[in-house]
Amino acid sequence: MNAMPDERPRLDAEEAATLAGLAARVRELTEAAVLTGVDAAEAAAVADEVAALTARLGAERREFPPFAASPDGVRMDRQLANPVTGPLNPLAPPIELEVTSDGIVRGEFTLGPVYEGPPSYVHGGVSAMVLDQVLGMAAAATGTPGMTATLELRYRRPTPLGVPLLAEAKASRVEGRKVFASGTIAAPDGRVTVEATALFVMPQRFVTSQY
Ligand SMILES: CCCCC/C=C\C/C=C\C/C=C\C/C=C\CCCC(=O)SCCNC(=O)CCNC(=O)[C@H](O)C(C)(C)COP(=O)(O)OP(=O)(O)OC[C@H]1O[C@@H](n2cnc3c(N)ncnc32)[C@H](O)[C@@H]1OP(=O)(O)O
Numbered sequence: 368m369n370a371m372p373d374e375r376p377r378l379d380a381e382e383a384a385t386l387a388g389l390a391a392r393v394r395e396l397t398e399a400a401v402l403t404g405v406d407a408a409e410a411a412a413v414a415d416e417v418a419a420l421t422a423r424l425g426a427e428r429r430e431f432p433p434f435a436a437s438p439d440g441v442r443m444d445r446q447l448a449n450p451v452t453g454p455l456n457p458l459a460p461p462i463e464l465e466v467t468s469d470g471i472v473r474g475e476f477t478l479g480p481v482y483e484g485p486p487s488y489v490h491g492g493v494s495a496m497v498l499d500q501v502l503g504m505a506a507a508a509t510g511t512p513g514m515t516a517t518l519e520l521r522y523r524r525p526t527p528l529g530v531p532l533l534a535e536a537k538a539s540r541v542e543g544r545k546v547f548a549s550g551t552i553a554a555p556d557g558r559v560t561v562e563a564t565a566l567f568v569m570p571q572r573f574v575t576s577q578y
Pocket residue numbers: 499500501502503504507512513514515516517544545566568569570571572573574576578
């Protein structure tokens with residue numbers, strides 16, 4: 368695993384934009400598949416067409432998703448297929464996260480019906496995935512990126528689908544390879560729906576590698 372990142376293909380901005388467009392269309396397809404009201408014969412016909420498109424894309428296949436090239440073309444810059452933020456991943460909402468100069472990670476996002484858990488609310492596992500990413504980025508912003516060792520969630524109230532949500536996180540302390548972080552998801556009225564605290568640990572084996 369420690370050698371993996373540098374073996375990945377890197378895409379330049381133009382290639383990445385084209386594949387992000389493909390992922391956006393597949394996201395629309397996913398929502399259409401979940402919400403469609405067409406009859407069974409039409410759904411079966413569409414399934415055949417989708418299978419043909421999948422075969423076209425699969426004609427050439429990479430072993431792992433690509434990374435974005437950093438300006439120097441060497442270091443890994445961004446995981447383009449991350450399931451939370453990755454523009455190339457149709458499973459990702461995707462959420463754009465900014466890191467402020469004081470280390471706060473923040474992103475506004477809306478989750479549609481494909482992320483439903485309880486009727487009309489966001490699935491709790493999806494909220495957990497979002498917060499794992501946001502807190503993980505806050506940990507990485509300290510200069511010590513790490514793997515999630517613990518992630519504790521408090522679901523204060525249901526998180527609504529289809530409205531703008533705000534995720535925020537910040538690291539609270541760094542102890543050697545360990546970084547503690549906390550964060551929240553808030554509804555449009557500003558009320559917090561989910562709180563999270565986490566510990567990220569930079570694996571001993573990565574201490575000298577360049578991420
Ligand atoms: C350099 C890069 C490192 C890789 C980081 C990966 C991604 C970072 C890249 C970019 C960052 C940007 C954004 C981040 C975005 C998203 C975050 C999502 C991340 C994930 O989705 S990640 C998947 C789920 N995650 C796992 O799959 C972890 C499986 N696990 C392990 O890989 C090991 O288990 C590990 C590495 C956790 C520790 O292993 P290790 O051998 O390096 O460290 P060791 O055991 O020596 O512990 C050292 C000190 O941490 C304490 N400690 C350890 N584990 C603890 C625990 N669970 N609870 C409480 N304390 C714990 C010890 O008690 C000791 O503390 P003390 O020093 O005080 O005694």
